[in-house]
Amino acid sequence: MVLSFFKKNDSGLELISHRTIKMLADARHSFDLASAAVLSGADYDSVAEDIRVTDDHINKTEQDLRGDLVTHIAVHGGTDIGVVLSYTLLIKKIERIGDQAKNILDLAEEGVSFVGEDDVAELIEVRRAISAMFAEAADLMAENTSEQAQDFYDRATELRRSIEGKIRDFMHSDQPGVYAVPRAVLYRYWKRIVSNIAGVVTGVAEPLQNLGYLDDGQTDIDD
């Protein structure tokens, strides 16, 4: 272990960035599995175990990364304090995505399934769009380009607004509760996940004070 001192390593922040991207991939895995449980009829028990293990891994990575960030500041001094604080916020967002995937799984545990429903194709399409956002967010974190981050953020905002519209529709729907409520809840969790992925990307590009806020600091977009 101590010989690692003499090996050529990536810089501390590069290592932290790599681990954060892996954490995001884990969060996507949980999201895909949990969504599959309600949309494609995937076996609950096997999905639940996989999500539990992945979530434990996400949580452990978050804790390790916090330690790594403190070590980075202790060794390098305050130069990277802005980056370190941004990472602290964005790893929390990724950890929340893991929790929200578990919330979606809870729907499956309650017997919610959209398999064979009239709107399942639309739901699968939204799930696909969100899942693709994870990969794009990971690329943006690695590439570190603020223009693409802004473009991504704009598209995420559009998707989030469309999801909000769906939630509103179901809240005022004449459909029975057993139809409207699971959809409203699922869309609610997806909205949170989209907000958190957008937050991860803004962590890359936005000034620290603006992270997690829209409208010049008026609205908290994450939860």
Place this chain on the structure above:
Amino acid sequence: MSERLKYQMPTPLRASIVFGLIYTFLVGVSSLESGIKVMGADTQESLFSSVSNPVAGLFIGILGTVLVQSSSASTSVIVGLVGTGALGVGDAVPMIMGANIGTTVTNTLVALAHMRQSEEFKRAFSAATVHDFFNLMAVSIILPIELATNVLSNSAEKISERLVGSAGSEWKSPIKKWVKEPVSWLKDLGDSIGASGNLLGTLLVAIGLVIILISLAFITKNMRKLVADRIEASLNKVLGKGAGTVAMLLGLIITISVQSSSITTSIMIPLAAAGVVSLRNIYPVTLGANVGTTITALLAALATSRPEALTVAIVHTLFNVGGIGLLYPMPYVRDIPIRLAENLAKIAINRRVAAVVYVIVVFIVVPLLGVAILR
């Protein structure tokens, strides 16, 4: 993350600067040695008569190190002085041990910055003072043994005799040859402004001290930048997985790399404060740092021409290795500094002023009184 536009000096250039600084540091040690030699025998005797009492020597070592905030600097000066023949090995040994105590003040001062948050301060202060207590314990056990038996100085003398020759002889250090020329320029500079005798000696000593302090500060700064990523990666790998010998080796390697135990031990304080690393994991790192810091005095000895200088530098290493050998293997004894540090931290979080009083009393008042009474 956000694009950083910081200028990063190329590694080969920074490494070359470090080599240049090490050379400058050795010139400083040699200038100090030459300055003392230029002074008359009476002046030399009056300068060093106060350290003939070992306890006074110990306190001078503490005070000198607290003043320059670097045991690497103070021990290098002591080695340089021994290299002149004006300071004997017997007088230098307690000073070296004092330097070991004095150097622990730096991370304790760093810990005081966490005073506003109780739990954070408790962790930071105990992580800092475990180093103090270990070194105080080591000195209080080993110094009397050394005074009674000369076990350290005799062992060190045997080692240096094998390496460079017996005490009293002149050692033809190759490094001494390399630094001879710049020191003669300094002498010529002194001559050109009409300085001679004690004045020229004082001038050379002052220039030597300034060169030693400045070059060591810049060596540390540049080496820290050169190896920061390696330090970060190894700390993350080693400290998260436990403590013990591996952590001790890490403390040793980091300290040798940055030429400063204060840097190594001070890096640990924010980690302890944040709860990232436990007191038990930090403890062996500080002990490794104790040993690692002795490399600078060994380096300084290469710029002198007396085997005694190397003997004192080796005593420094043996003292720190011996301290670990005596206090670390037995779990009960090993835990004494931890318990003392934890108890002091408990007192300090209830009465913050106690922490400040502790620093002032241990590192300033007691050594000052000791020197005033015993010299």
